[in-house]
Amino acid sequence: MISLYDILEAADGQLFGEPAAQIFTDFATDIDRVDAGCLYVALRTGHGDGHQYIQEAVDKGALGVVCTQPPGFDTDGVTVVIVRSVEQALMNWARIIMQKLGTTVIAVTGSAGKSTTVEAITAVLQTRYSVYRSAAGQEGRLSLPLALGRLSAQHQLAVLEMGPTQPGEMEELVEITQPLVAVVTNVSRSHIDQDGETAILAGEMELLIRSLPEGGLALLNYDDPRARAMAKVTAATVFSVGVDSFEADMLAFNIVVGRYKTGFDLRYGPERFAGRWIPLLGRHQVYAAMIALSIGLSYQISLEDGFRALTQLEPLPGRLRPLNGRNGCLVADDTFTVSPQSTQAALEWLGSVREPDSRLIFVMGDLGSLGNYAQRAHRYLGEQIAGVADTVITQGNLAAIAGRAAVDFGMSRSQVLTSYSYHDTAAMLQEMVGPHDVVLVKGSRACGMGEVVRMLLNDPGDENLLDRTEIAADLGWLGQRVQASWVEVDLGAVASNMRRLRQLIGPDVAVMAMVPADAYGHGAVAVGSTAVLNGAAYLGVGSLEEAIILRDAGLEAPILVTGYVPDWALRDAIHYDLSVSLADLDTARMANRIATDMSHTLKVHLHVDTGMGRLGLPPEQVMDFFRGLKSLPRLELEGVFTELVASDSDPIYTREQLAMFNAQINPLLATGITVRYLHMADTAALLSLPESRFSMVRAGLILQGLTPSPDIPLPPGFRPSLSWKTTIAQVRVLPRGSYVGEDRTYRTPGEERIAVIGVGYADGFRAAPQGWREVLVHGKRVPVVGRVGLHEAALSLNLVPAARAGDEVVLIGQQGESAIPVEEVADWLKCGVREVLASILPRRTHL
Numbered sequence: 001m002i003s004l005y006d007i008l009e010a011a012d013g014q015l016f017g018e019p020a021a022q023i024f025t026d027f028a029t030d031i032d033r034v035d036a037g038c039l040y041v042a043l044r045t046g047h048g049d050g051h052q053y054i055q056e057a058v059d060k061g062a063l064g065v066v067c068t069q070p071p072g073f074d075t076d077g078v079t080v081v082i083v084r085s086v087e088q089a090l091m092n093w094a095r096i097i098m099q100k101l102g103t104t105v106i107a108v109t110g111s112a113g114k115s116t117t118v119e120a121i122t123a124v125l126q127t128r129y130s131v132y133r134s135a136a137g138q139e140g141r142l143s144l145p146l147a148l149g150r151l152s153a154q155h156q157l158a159v160l161e162m163g164p165t166q167p168g169e170m171e172e173l174v175e176i177t178q179p180l181v182a183v184v185t186n187v188s189r190s191h192i193d194q195d196g197e198t199a200i201l202a203g204e205m206e207l208l209i210r211s212l213p214e215g216g217l218a219l220l221n222y223d224d225p226r227a228r229a230m231a232k233v234t235a236a237t238v239f240s241v242g243v244d245s246f247e248a249d250m251l252a253f254n255i256v257v258g259r260y261k262t263g264f265d266l267r268y269g270p271e272r273f274a275g276r277w278i279p280l281l282g283r284h285q286v287y288a289a290m291i292a293l294s295i296g297l298s299y300q301i302s303l304e305d306g307f308r309a310l311t312q313l314e315p316l317p318g319r320l321r322p323l324n325g326r327n328g329c330l331v332a333d334d335t336f337t338v339s340p341q342s343t344q345a346a347l348e349w350l351g352s353v354r355e356p357d358s359r360l361i362f363v364m365g366d367l368g369s370l371g372n373y374a375q376r377a378h379r380y381l382g383e384q385i386a387g388v389a390d391t392v393i394t395q396g397n398l399a400a401i402a403g404r405a406a407v408d409f410g411m412s413r414s415q416v417l418t419s420y421s422y423h424d425t426a427a428m429l430q431e432m433v434g435p436h437d438v439v440l441v442k443g444s445r446a447c448g449m450g451e452v453v454r455m456l457l458n459d460p461g462d463e464n465l466l467d468r469t470e471i472a473a474d475l476g477w478l479g480q481r482v483q484a485s486w487v488e489v490d491l492g493a494v495a496s497n498m499r500r501l502r503q504l505i506g507p508d509v510a511v512m513a514m515v516p517a518d519a520y521g522h523g524a525v526a527v528g529s530t531a532v533l534n535g536a537a538y539l540g541v542g543s544l545e546e547a548i549i550l551r552d553a554g555l556e557a558p559i560l561v562t563g564y565v566p567d568w569a570l571r572d573a574i575h576y577d578l579s580v581s582l583a584d585l586d587t588a589r590m591a592n593r594i595a596t597d598m599s600h601t602l603k604v605h606l607h608v609d610t611g612m613g614r615l616g617l618p619p620e621q622v623m624d625f626f627r628g629l630k631s632l633p634r635l636e637l638e639g640v641f642t643e644l645v646a647s648d649s650d651p652i653y654t655r656e657q658l659a660m661f662n663a664q665i666n667p668l669l670a671t672g673i674t675v676r677y678l679h680m681a682d683t684a685a686l687l688s689l690p691e692s693r694f695s696m697v698r699a700g701l702i703l704q705g706l707t708p709s710p711d712i713p714l715p716p717g718f719r720p721s722l723s724w725k726t727t728i729a730q731v732r733v734l735p736r737g738s739y740v741g742e743d744r745t746y747r748t749p750g751e752e753r754i755a756v757i758g759v760g761y762a763d764g765f766r767a768a769p770q771g772w773r774e775v776l777v778h779g780k781r782v783p784v785v786g787r788v789g790l791h792e793a794a795l796s797l798n799l800v801p802a803a804r805a806g807d808e809v810v811l812i813g814q815q816g817e818s819a820i821p822v823e824e825v826a827d828w829l830k831c832g833v834r835e836v837l838a839s840i841l842p843r844r845t846h847l
Contacts, residue, residue, distance in 0.1 A: 001025065002039055002093075002149055007066065007081055010096050011089035016070050016080040021063035026149035027090075028062065029142075036061030039079075039149075042068070043086055043142075049806040052778070066090075072802050087142060094145035095176045103132070103155055105177045106295065109162045109170075109205050110185030110227075112342045113288055115316055116280065117185055120292035121159050123313055124306045125299060132158040139163030144173055157299075162208065170204040174211045181298070182208045182236075183219040183291055187226040188341040202226045212236035217298055219291050222248035239298075241290035243283065250294055252286045257352035259330055259438065260322055262286060266293075266303075273303065278310050281320040281332065282349035318450065318467030320346060324458045328435035331456050334442050335449040336467050338367045340377045343442050344384055350440045351388040358436035362389040363425060363452060364403075365443020366396035378402040383409045391432070393417045395425045396447055397525065400554055407554075418554045420526035421491030422448035424533040426455035484758025484791070485726035485765075485811070487840060489522050491530045493721035497703050498534035500717045505686065509693050511535060512560065512679060514700035515550075516542035521837040522704055522722055525553040531703060532557045538677075540698055544569050544578070551576045560605055560639070564615060570594045570602070579603040579638060583617050585628045588635060595634035605639035605677070610660040611653065612643045622664045626673065639677035639696070640665055648684035648709035658692050684708035687715070706833050707823050720821065723813025724840060728777070728805050730756045731797065740794045741786025753797035755782075757809050760791040764840035765811065770829045772811070777803050779816025812836075 002024040008015070024039035031053040034040060040057035042050035042065065054071045064079035065071065066086055083089040098105075106121060108114050122133045132155035134147035140163065147160060160177065164170045187202045209218050209230045216236035221227040223242045231238040242248030243255065249268070256263035263277040264286050278289050289310050296306040315321040318336030325331035334346045343364075350360050362385055370377050378398045382405025385392050392415065394403035403416045419425040429452070433439060439456065443449035450466055457463065501511060513531035515524040528539045528550055539555065541547045542563040550559055560579045567590045573580050574595055582588050582604045595602040606625065609616025617625055629637060642661050647654045661680055668675075678694035683702040685692045701708055705720040732754050740746045740754055748754075755777070761767040767788035774781040778800045786794045797803050808815070812822050826833045 006096055010093035011083040013081045013083035016082050017075050019079040020077045021079050024064050027146050031056055034060040034062050038062050039064040041066045044806050090145035094148055098176055101153055103158045105179040106159045106181040107162045107179035108183040109208055111188040112337055112339050113185040114161045116319055117288040117291055118159050118161055120288040121295050123309045124292045124296040127305050127309050128301055129156045130154055134160045140165045141169045164204040167200055170207045181217045182212055184227040186221050186224045206230050209234045239294050250290050255283050259353045276307055279313055280315055282345055284345040325456045326458050327433050329433040329437040329439055332440045333453045338444045343381055347384050347388050359390040361439045362392045363441045364394050364399045365447030365449045366398040368444040374398055379405040382406040386411045391415050393425055395419045404554055418529055420529045422451045423492045423495050426452045485763055488723045490721045493719050494527055494530045495534045497705050497718050498531050502535040510537040510696040512538035512540045512696055512698045514540040514698050517838040520834050521840045547578050574598050574600045574602050581605050581607040583607045583615050585625055592632035592634045601634055601636050603636045603638045605641055608642045608664055610642045610657040611645050619664050640675050641679040644685055647682055684712050688712050724811040726757050726759045726809045728755045728807045729758045731804055743787050746786035755795040755797050757793050760789045762790045766829050773828050776810035776815040776818055779818050
């Protein structure tokens with residue numbers, strides 16, 4: 001329980017109004033985790049400012065609030081404490097509580113396995129003592145006070161996770177808690193931060209061991225060289241545990257890994273314990289069991305009592321927890337920890353549980369917070385995957401690197417599937433899994449891998465066994481964005497739009513998903529993959545370079561380069577199995593010669609010009625082209641197409657182009673020539689002119705949920721997929737007559753609150769000749785004022801007086817009930833939707 005007077009003493013703060021409550025059940029910093037009776041703490045982090053959720057927290061039942069400025073609403077019935085620094089107030093409170101209660105602390109640190117180790121220690125110690133434990137998975141300096149909200153005088157021991165995320169944090173945590181017992185589970189690269197050095201992380205952990213008093217106890221993993229070396233720096237008693245390491249004080253051997261439990265023999269001094277087991281999965285979990293047994297011994301709990309306690313453990317949510325999946329498969333949910341080390345341990349478990357007539361399926365999302373080590377780590381894991389899994393599904397750009405590495409190390413391409421949204425990942429698995437299959441799901445919560453697990457459950461009632469920690473916590477202090485603005489692409493919307501398009505055009509018309517210019521800023525690899533997984537037969541790009549990027553990313557769907565491919569680049573087109581457009585017979589002859597030299601066939605689409613006046617074969621030359629094509633055996637004519645000039649604005653001219661295209665292809669078809677794909681329609685034409693669909697449509701904007709023109713609306717069921725966001729960098733109150741921005745184009749008409757946002761014309765936030773007019777702050781439209789700069793712009797905040805630095809700003813997309821669609825922005829800028837999107841710098845997050 002949290003006392004108001006302890007908070008006031010710690011914060012050196014003051015009450016705002018009369019206190020309505022003096023005792024609170026716990027702290028809450030996340031609005032989604034506010035419970036009745038709690039004390040809501042308004043933190044400002046890289047993810048936003050908790051002050052804007054104070055009203056909502058009170059509505060949900062919070063009895064008190066700690067904040068740095070008075071709330072902008074009537075606070076009768078709520079205790080409000082105003083402090084200078086919320087963070088420092090919490091740390092001071094933790095210091096006061098630990099001094100007041102004097103609880104003996106057992107501190108657990110390490111790169112991985114901390115939460116399971118805390119659970120195991122608690123299970124053993126609870127056989128004799130009243131034990132308090134910190135919530136699983138909390139890290140950083142603020143995790144300590146937030147973990148102590150329910151600590152009371154009745155607790156004799158407190159088992160606390162200590163996961164420093166910045167240099168210097170451990171020193172403060174140790175100074176506050178004064179641990180008597182400390183555990184280092186392991187040291188690895190899983191927590192690489194700004195320094196990027198494992199040695200610095202090891203130094204933080206070593207400080208914990210060094211701080212132990214002479215009568216204390218240091219529990220170290222003997223098999224981890226960095227952890228083992230810490231025995232030299234402490235005055236405390238050192239006890240080590242190891243697997244097959246006979247020098248360790250406690251030794252586990254004869255490890256037997258199963259699908260639902262892990263067995264082992266144990267040696268401690270002269271004692272031997274054979275055939276023991278724990279309901280945790282994987283060889284690495286044995287370390288947690290031995291650490292718990294060792295600490296139990298130091299508190300006079302026998303090994304037999306410790307073993308009995310450990311057999312009652314349940315795997316924590318998201319930590320290799322076995323779950324019953326669809327169609328009789330076993331799903332191993334390992335979505336909480338996303339380090340390379342934990343992934344390698346999970347793969348080791350997967351490789352140990354192979355049975356006849358079953359498949360081992362590994363599902364991997366991007367592993368976050370790895371800095372410059374990210375690509376190397378994912379490639380290394382790809383090598384491990386190749387030696388274990390029968391099938392791998394990767395989700396995300398980094399995970400795709402692991403998939404390509406798995407192919408390099410021996411897996412066939414058919415064994416490696418690629419996805420960029422959890423909806424598609426789950427859909428592939430639902431069609432694939434069968435009885436006895438084992439599906440290991442690994443990846444960051446930001447990738448939605450927990451949702452993949454949820455969608456695979458056989459019993460929806462098992463959802464309470466999943467990790468529901470908020471996604472923002474996965475980013476923590478280690479994963480903050482380095483960009484001032486970013487684009488979010490909802491791939492679930494892309495997938496839904498693709499399926500809706502298939503329903504609209506029917507089964508006889510194929511879809512070529514157009515992804516030129518990086519899918520108009522949405523991310524060509526992710527959008528292209530999502531489109532193919534949801535029904536696209538083909539991908540279309542504007543250049544050879546764009547096509548090669550897709551192939552290098554592992555996309556195997558047919559790809560057409562609709563733009564110009566130089567003669568000297570035709571070899572690359574053949575090498576990458578691409579289709580190219582041809583617009584003259586000379587290029588066709590060169591392509592045939594090169595294909596002959598390479599002993600390959602090149603798929604081609606004839607580009608007929610019906611009025612664009614750029615690339616394309618003139619109509620009068622079409623028949624001659626087909627006659628010449630008969631002597632070019634290495635060319636496979638797969639399609640004939642034309643490009644529309646103004647399908648979104650000039651229906652009369654579009655119909656004239658349609659008539660001209662029909663006039664060219666009908667005589668060819670009448671002679672018995674067969675062409676698999678005839679395509680003309682872009683988004684506007686496929687909606688407004690159904691007869692232009694032929695056997696394939698080229699869908700671009702419609703996949704992004706974007707309207708081609710005000711006169712051609714999208715049918716119901718399509719939704720936009722892109723949002724562009726930034727945050728407020730600074731808020732100032734300027735007096736009347738102040739200039740804002742370059743060239744003094746705006747002058748405040750009166751006292752005005754001005755916000756600076758970190759986005760400018762270098763990012764695609766257009767300044768001239770026309771500029772952005774409005775953005776969204778707190779769900780309201782606010783005007784852009786002054787000339788937009790290279791990397792900054794200014795807003796007038798008079799309509800949203802509660803807005804402050806750190807608040808989200810939506811440039812394109814929805815916020816609350818309000819929205820700024822990209823079509824409206826295009827109207828402001830007097831340009832096309834594609835131009836707006838293509839000019840945004842590629843700083844994407846795929847959702």
